[in-house]
Amino acid sequence: MAFLLPLLPLIFAIAAAFSPRGEDGRQRLWLTGLAATAMALTALVAGLGVVGGWTGQLAWHGPLGLTAALPPLAGAMAVLVPLIALPVLAYAAFHEESQGLHRLLGILLVFVAGMELLVVAADFLTLLMGWELVGVCSYLLIGHEWRARENVASGLYAFLTTRFGDLGLFAAAMAVFAATGSFSYDGLSGMSGVPAAVAGFGLLLAAASKSGQIPFAPWLFRAMAGPTSVSALLHAATMVAAGAFILLRLQPFLATVPGLSGAIIAVGAVTAIAGGLVALLQTHAKRLLAASTSAHYGLMFVAVGAGYPGVAFLHLVAHAAFKAQLFLAAGLAHEKTGSYDLSAMRLGRALPLAGLLTLICALSLAGVPPFGGGWTKEAVATAAEHWSFVAAGVVILAGAFSAAYAARFQLSAFGQPEDGSEDDEEKGETAPLLPQTRALRVETGAMAGLALFLLLTSLLWLPPARSVVEDALQTALPQASVATLVLSLIAVGIGLLAGALIARQYRHLGAEGPAAGAAGWLGLLFLIDTAITKPVLRLSREAAKFDDRLIDGAVSLVTLGGRGASWILRQRGEAGAESLVFRTAGLVGMVSGAVSRFGEWLTDGVVEGLALTVGQSGRDARRLQTGLSHHYYAIATLGAGAAILLLMSLS
DSSP states (O other): OTTHHHHHHHHHHHHHHTSOOOOHHHHHHHHHHHHHHHHHHHHHHHHHHHHHTOEEEEEEETTEEEEEEOOHHHHHHHHHHHHHHHHHHHHHHHHSOSTTHHHHHHHHHHHHHHHHHHHHBOBHHHHHHHHHHHHHHHHHHHTSSTTSHHHHHHHHHHHHHHHHHHHHHHHHHHHHHHHHSSOBGGGGGGOOHHHHHHHHHHHHHHHHHHTTOTTSTTHHHHGGGSOHHHHHHHHHTSHHHHHHHHHHHTHHHHTTSTTHHHHHHHHHHHHHHHHHHHHHTOOBHHHHHHHHHHHHHHHHHHHHHTTOHHHHHHHHHHHHHHHHHHHHHHHHHHHHHSOOBGGGOOOTTTSHHHHHHHHHHHHHHHTOTTSHHHHHHHHHHHHHHHHOHHHHHHHHHHHHHHHHHHHHHHHHHHSOOSSTTSOHHHHHTTOSSOOOHHHHHHHHHHHHHHHHHHHHHGGGGSHHHHHHHHHHHTOOOOOOOHHHHHHHHHHHHHHHHHHHHHHHHOTTTTSSSHHHHHHTGGGHHHHHIIIIIHHHHHHHHHHHHHIIIIIHHHHHHHHHHHHHHHHHHHHHHHHHHHHHHHHHHHHHHHHHHHHHHHHHHHHHHHHHHHHHHHHHHHHHHHHHOOOOHHHHHHHHHHHHHHHHHHHHHHO
């Protein structure tokens, strides 16, 4: 039954891809209804599966088979994915261009199906299938507008980067199978030594690449080539969430591998600080949010490494809601201004409702109480404190960065113009696609739904709600330290002031100069380009030259030699063949002449001899016909005597 969860979106994806085309408005309404129905039904079935404790098993051959289960964290994630995807897909149906819209919605639904398969997986074989399906869909979605070569190149870059990390997951699966004879998660508890280390660090490699952690973080910038709805879903509840989810899903095993918890915290902490600084220096709205994604998934890594997967999951929930909404807001601002440049927006008067909804999510991103993102971020800081004060300090600093870039985003995108001279309506005239009333309502409604969901997470500040969550997820939440909470809130306040100052006084910070270089992932993009991309391209060019000169040259030489040998053999063959033909013809003529003469003599002799014998026999028989009776009696007597003698001799 658990396999019904990924199956439902697949069925609706086929229906979306092959649904009839028609008038644009009706087509968009149909796709919206189809996508919303698919996600609502998937969320409902996921809820029933959690309550009913659904499992699934598909036997294949021997130890190979697919298994699914819905333990508390996986069950909650299975419900979260379609809940976040529902408003995003509705937004996509009305916001994105009509050309290729059926294909876009269909692949988005397959994207959700792949994530659901990954979530319900109870073995590495099933996990790999969902993992790879999500990766392929990300490539197709990032390069959705394939007529622009740069988009296709960006999709390929993201796909190859995450594929490199996927090698870790394959190594983990092979280590588990070699040690236990099965791909099941259940076998992890009995592993130790080298196989356990290979499995654990392989999972970390795969998770870091999927979740955009250092050194894989730059692929998230290239992923911004995809449509806004793709960015929202990819960063909120599918592709990027997969890495953090698999770590918190298997955290009990990861905690047993020596040195792995510290490595997870180190990766997350470095990414949280680096991502925060990079986001603060961004003038491109979507890139700011992309760097923010890396930073906040880094915080989830810290929580997992510290031994609190429940905290990591709760922060994933809050992050999914506010990050999806912020991406949708960025898309709406782009539609209004024709640009993602934050310095060219300030749409507070043009889009007041969108600005208000975005403010709720920006405050949650900043970690301001009582919003849900504030509580989950403080829970991460508390979890880190249980590991070490250094880890807690890193989380507090990352929180200050988060508050700063959240303030910069909100004030730059939806703040009020500094002077009233610039008319918001004139700013809207530069947009390539002016939103229609119905489309704007759907887009704003999608943003409102995500903001409302985020407000519900604010209840986590209340102790009764926290207890309910602990019981439902069967996980422990750490008790907050007053000192840590106070220091964290002070850092948030400082961050908000810094972000406001940048938005108002240094709005072009990061657009040029040294800050622009730092905005490119602190030189990591340059390092990857210098140390990996250019050497590989240079090596490929040299290999091509080697192929042209040596391999192709050798083939050409062999071809030329073959042609020469063929010409020589043909000349000799023709001369030898002609002589052989003449000699054979002479011999055949001689034989045929001799045979002809012998045949004529033999044939004529047989015929003539037979004729003479018959004639002579006739003449001799005629002589016996004398007409005299005594001659006949004598012949009969002689014949009878001869017969008697013959019989006597035989007896």
